[in-house]
Amino acid sequence: MFTTRPTLQGTFGMVSSTHWLASQSAMAVLESGGNAYDAAVAAGFVLHVVEPHLNGPAGEVPILLAPAEGPVRVLCGQGVAPAGATVAHYRDGLGLALVPGTGPLAAAVPGAFDAWMLLLRDHGTLRPADVLKYAIGYAEDGHAPVERVGATVAAVRELFETEWTSSAEVYLPGGAPPAPGELFRNPRLAATWRRLLAEAEAAGGADRVAQIEAARAVWRSGFVAEALVRQAARPTLDTSGERHTGTLTAADLAGWSATYEDPVTYDWRGWTLCKAGPWSQGPVLLQQLALLPDTLPPYGSAAYVHLLVEGCKLAMADREAWYGDAADVPLEELLSAAYNAERRALVGAEASYELRPGRPGGREPRLAARAREVASGASAYDAQGILAGTGAAAGAGEPTVARNGATQGDTCHLDVVDRWGNMVAATPSGGWLQANPVVPELGFPLGTRLQMAWLEEGLPNTLTPGRRPRTTLTPSLALRDGVPVLAFGTPGGDQQDQWQLHFFLAAALRDPVRGGLDLQGAVDAPNWHNDAFPGSFYPRGMRPGSVTLESRADPAVVAELRARGHDVTVGEPWSEGRLCAVARDPRTGVLSAAANPRGMQGYAVGR
Numbered sequence: 335m336f337t338t339r340p341t342l343q344g345t346f347g348m349v350s351s352t353h354w355l356a357s358q359s360a361m362a363v364l365e366s367g368g369n370a371y372d373a374a375v376a377a378g379f380v381l382h383v384v385e386p387h388l389n390g391p392a393g394e395v396p397i398l399l400a401p402a403e404g405p406v407r408v409l410c411g412q413g414v415a416p417a418g419a420t421v422a423h424y425r426d427g428l429g430l431a432l433v434p435g436t437g438p439l440a441a442a443v444p445g446a447f448d449a450w451m452l453l454l455r456d457h458g459t460l461r462p463a464d465v466l467k468y469a470i471g472y473a474e475d476g477h478a479p480v481e482r483v484g485a486t487v488a489a490v491r492e493l494f495e496t497e498w499t500s501s502a503e504v505y506l507p508g509g510a511p512p513a514p515g516e517l518f519r520n521p522r523l524a525a526t527w528r529r530l531l532a533e534a535e536a537a538g539g540a541d542r543v544a545q546i547e548a549a550r551a552v553w554r555s556g557f558v559a560e561a562l563v564r565q566a567a568r569p570t571l572d573t574s575g576e577r578h579t580g581t582l583t584a585a586d587l588a589g590w591s592a593t594y595e596d597p598v599t600y601d602w603r604g605w606t607l608c609k610a611g612p613w614s615q616g617p618v619l620l621q622q623l624a625l626l627p628d629t630l631p632p633y634g635s636a637a638y639v640h641l642l643v644e645g646c647k648l649a650m651a652d653r654e655a656w657y658g659d660a661a662d663v664p665l666e667e668l669l670s671a672a673y674n675a676e677r678r679a680l681v682g683a684e685a686s687y688e689l690r691p692g693r694p695g696g697r698e699p700r701l702a703a704r705a706r707e708v709a710s711g712a713s714a715y716d717a718q719g720i721l722a723g724t725g726a727a728a729g730a731g732e733p734t735v736a737r738n739g740a741t742q743g744d745t746c747h748l749d750v751v752d753r754w755g756n757m758v759a760a761t762p763s764g765g766w767l768q769a770n771p772v773v774p775e776l777g778f779p780l781g782t783r784l785q786m787a788w789l790e791e792g793l794p795n796t797l798t799p800g801r802r803p804r805t806t807l808t809p810s811l812a813l814r815d816g817v818p819v820l821a822f823g824t825p826g827g828d829q830q831d832q833w834q835l836h837f838f839l840a841a842a843l844r845d846p847v848r849g850g851l852d853l854q855g856a857v858d859a860p861n862w863h864n865d866a867f868p869g870s871f872y873p874r875g876m877r878p879g880s881v882t883l884e885s886r887a888d889p890a891v892v893a894e895l896r897a898r899g900h901d902v903t904v905g906e907p908w909s910e911g912r913l914c915a916v917a918r919d920p921r922t923g924v925l926s927a928a929a930n931p932r933g934m935q936g937y938a939v940g941r
Contacts, residue, residue: 343940346940348927349938350938352388355384355477356377356380357377359377363468366464369459370750370754370758371457371750373750376465376468377750380468383472383520386505387766387768390764390778394412394444394445395411395760396760397449398597399811401457410610412783414442414799414801415799416582418583419442419784419799420798421789431789436782437573437770437782438572438578438580439579440781441770442803443587447553448554449592454546461545478516479513487768497771498570501767523776530558534548553587554591555584562587563583564775565780570771598616602623608811612794613658614805614806614808615804615806616810618652634891640898642839647866648692650828652694655699657794660795660796661792661796685879685901688709689709689866700793703790704874747761755918759823761808770782784797784803786806806827809821810823810834819918824913836859840859853915853916853928857929860884861884864877865880866880879900880901883902883903884904884906884910887904912936913930914930
């Protein structure tokens, strides 16, 4: 079949990411003798520089890693809610209905930096300076920004000039947004990393691990932590229309660390899919697989799309009712054969228009009042997101930040496999330039992931001190007959585990290319998504019965979906999905990679 690019193949190393500079930086690390984990860390820090509207070092990153020798692990770089981030403080004290989507009230404990350092310490081979030099170079000497960086800055220019002036100093150089073809620099960020490295090397000497531990200490309790806490205490205009201070303290930063955990897994036709736990939306991919019947309709047919859309609705309804870090999640029941046989029977020939969470183990679903209102078509919020009787505005965030126009926020992704068979998938996000002011001393902003949590007690995703807000970030690893074969992922918020399912099935079900998985064909294949469940981001709306397909889809498929009752939107031809993937054939050692052509900035490299 036609593809925009070939599926790359080689034996030395493969990288795929959402920006070509991150991909090539990771490849340079592999060429210099580093392994997949060294390369991933280098790429992650470059993404913080070249895609600052999509992620930053004070954001978050879930990482799945498959060592050549050893089990698959999840490295959780999702920070928790600070000790002062309580429902009572936000709802009763401040009169907020939702956590604001911008500003310091939305800031969780930053998670990305510590996760990258733990990955480097435990699985890498290089020193912090060896992996940070690429990011420092692009921040200090400059890089040509992609068009979306300038467009994002332009959309919030008035806010930067009138309120978030520290952001204007970085992102409006000479009074204008960054422009394609011109070098954009962030010398404050470069200076932050240089100072951190100098302090880490002074404290750690020549010992690699000691340097990493010293760097973590600088972040958690040194000059970086001090600047982050000062920023959280500054009254900041947020999406409520008011100026608020945050809840992040020195104790919150000093007391948190990224952690390892086992993945959640599901076996399907000889494959084992590995995901982060239900503090992410990762198990949604597994639930969608569990809902599939033994015999599938022809790939790409209307019946096939209908089946996947209806299964996704059921899995996402369960996400809303059961996923979170503030209560136990009945994951064993949610993935059980008996439960999914019962749920599968709900998929009929026509499109469904209801939100239908299940009752695993006989439990009653626990939906937030806002989710129930959205699902029923009723809402206690007016058109501006104001909770009736409070005057408080609802928050905004990924994928839109509404202030002086709407800007699109999103996420990044990277995958690496090396010649030894080590494999990693990571989805960094948060800490967007448009979500919080730049910390003047550091050159990057705080994150806003707390907007994912509900201000309602007793829910799995209730805002709770010391607990993670449920994130949409969800990288994937797949094993074949118990051996790691495939690492993949995509930006896209609520769409991530929809697009990833479609990609995985395309790769797993269709004919191979050059003896291996047709990764590029699966990336390029026409994709789709639905919004028939409460969204994770402001205004947390839903479109019952909806499905959006790329215009490259067969018109006959579109017509049949409409005949089945789906509310079909036909989008642009290359608008659905931003997937990256790498693979390794354990029989031959051949490595493969592919990257998304949509947006014209994701690239795979390798040899």
